[in-house]
Amino acid sequence: MMEYFMYVLLFFLVVCALAVSFTKSLLNAVLVFMSYSLIMSIIWILLESPDLAITEAAVGAGVTSILFFITLKKIEAIRKGHKDEQTEK
Amino acid sequence: MSRLKNDEEYKKTRAFRFFRWMKGEKDPYLDEVEMQPGVPFQDSRTVNEILMEEQETLEKVYNTASNRWLRRFKQLYNVLSVVFSLALAAVMLYMVAKLPTAGTVDRPVNNEVSKVYIENGIQDTGAVNIVTGMILNYRAFDTFGETCVLFIATTCVMILLMKEEEKIRADQTLNDRRFEPKNDVILQKVAFILVPIVFIFGIYVILNGHLSPGGGFSGGAMIGAGMILYVSAYGFDKMQKFFNEHTYKVVKVAALCTYCVVITYYLFMGANDFDNHIPLGVPGMIFSSGIILWLNIFVGIEVACTMYAFYALFRRGGL
Numbered sequence: 001m002m003e004y005f006m007y008v009l010l011f012f013l014v015v016c017a018l019a020v021s022f023t024k025s026l027l028n029a030v031l032v033f034m035s036y037s038l039i040m041s042i043i044w045i046l047l048e049s050p051d052l053a054i055t056e057a058a059v060g061a062g063v064t065s066i067l068f069f070i071t072l073k074k075i076e077a078i079r080k081g082h083k084d085e086q087t088e089k
Numbered sequence: 090m091s092r093l094k095n096d097e098e099y100k101k102t103r104a105f106r107f108f109r110w111m112k113g114e115k116d117p118y119l120d121e122v123e124m125q126p127g128v129p130f131q132d133s134r135t136v137n138e139i140l141m142e143e144q145e146t147l148e149k150v151y152n153t154a155s156n157r158w159l160r161r162f163k164q165l166y167n168v169l170s171v172v173f174s175l176a177l178a179a180v181m182l183y184m185v186a187k188l189p190t191a192g193t194v195d196r197p198v199n200n201e202v203s204k205v206y207i208e209n210g211i212q213d214t215g216a217v218n219i220v221t222g223m224i225l226n227y228r229a230f231d232t233f234g235e236t237c238v239l240f241i242a243t244t245c246v247m248i249l250l251m252k253e254e255e256k257i258r259a260d261q262t263l264n265d266r267r268f269e270p271k272n273d274v275i276l277q278k279v280a281f282i283l284v285p286i287v288f289i290f291g292i293y294v295i296l297n298g299h300l301s302p303g304g305g306f307s308g309g310a311m312i313g314a315g316m317i318l319y320v321s322a323y324g325f326d327k328m329q330k331f332f333n334e335h336t337y338k339v340v341k342v343a344a345l346c347t348y349c350v351v352i353t354y355y356l357f358m359g360a361n362d363f364d365n366h367i368p369l370g371v372p373g374m375i376f377s378s379g380i381i382l383w384l385n386i387f388v389g390i391e392v393a394c395t396m397y398a399f400y401a402l403f404r405r406g407g408l
Contacts, residue, residue: 075250
């Protein structure tokens with residue numbers, strides 16, 4: 001049972017890794033990268049290294065994403081009317 | 090300042106002319122070249138016309154239907170990127186398949202290197218702390234790479250986020266940063282007491298890197314945290330009195346370059362086997378263990394600057 005769960009997780013890991021590079025929107029790419037880190041942290045737990053899992057969840061999904069968000073806001077890649085502009089196009 | 094020559098003779102020398110040119114007292118082209126007043130640039134088109142023309146040019150250049158070479162280049166680029174990714178994945182999978190299996194006796198973990206490090210560590214490096222002896226003497230070139238990573242990371246963040254000082258000051262009236270520093274009494278009093286202690290403890294950890302647990306990385310992180318605490322309590326204006334962009338550039342580049350020179354000298358002289366004129370000293374003293382103490386200091390400076398630069402760049406957009 002656990003083995004199949006592992007395969008599902010690995011499949012999603014590969015899908016996320018590919019999706020990051022194929023996403024057009026930078027914001028979506030960061031969100032997909034976050035989910036990649038979460039899947040990775042579950043895999044670390046299944047590989048019996050909970051210390052790495054905690055680090056991956058805190059740093060990979062938490063701190064890195066926040067830094068990415070701040071950077072995107074600073075270089076004005078996220079705007080307030082971003083959604084409206086996209087629908088207009 | 091005393092001169093051997095008197096004023097008349099000194100004015101004929103090259104040094105006088107060079108210093109006069111440096112101070113900008115006399116324009117060397119004055120009376121030599123005919124000067125005309127500059128004509129302001131004039132463009133009869135309106136802003137809209139300029140923008141339209143730019144758009145048309147871009148469409149013309151990037152139109153793949155008419156530009157055959159661009160289309161071919163794009164196809165080639167796509168194919169090559171897929172091939173490169175697949176090759177990279179294949180190489181990595183091949184390497185993983187070749188890794189030694191866990192639990193066997195002849196694994197690299199079980200070879201004689203660790204025994205040599207533990208037995209000859211103090212003799213070779215002069216450091217009581219074997220870990221520091223390893224990372225800053227046996228594997229000092231490796232640590233140089235790590236220090237370069239810190240340098241490159243801050244440079245990349247600077248490329249993305251750094252703004253000009255004038256622009257930051259102009260924008261300050263528009264956003265919430267004009268309320269900074271908040272002059273919070275509790276925070277300022279706590280920072281007043283804590284910051285010197287944090288700094289001194291960081292310096293202690295750096296200087297004792299070869300004697301006790303710690304070293305450049307942890308001590309530098311402490312000093313960086315102290316700087317961040319000071320900045321959040323007292324604001325960037327006070328910080329810039331002793332640590333501005335110029336200081337940052339000089340200190341950081343000088344630390345990295347000196348590290349490079351020291352480690353290159355040490356490795357070219359054959360590290361421990363040859364006479365490299367760096368005395369190891371008595372193990373256990375502060376001034377011992379050859380290059381390790383100095384490398385610790387340089388690494389500490391680099392890490393402290395990186396910590397503070399990250400905070401300042403993300404918070405303010407400049408140092």
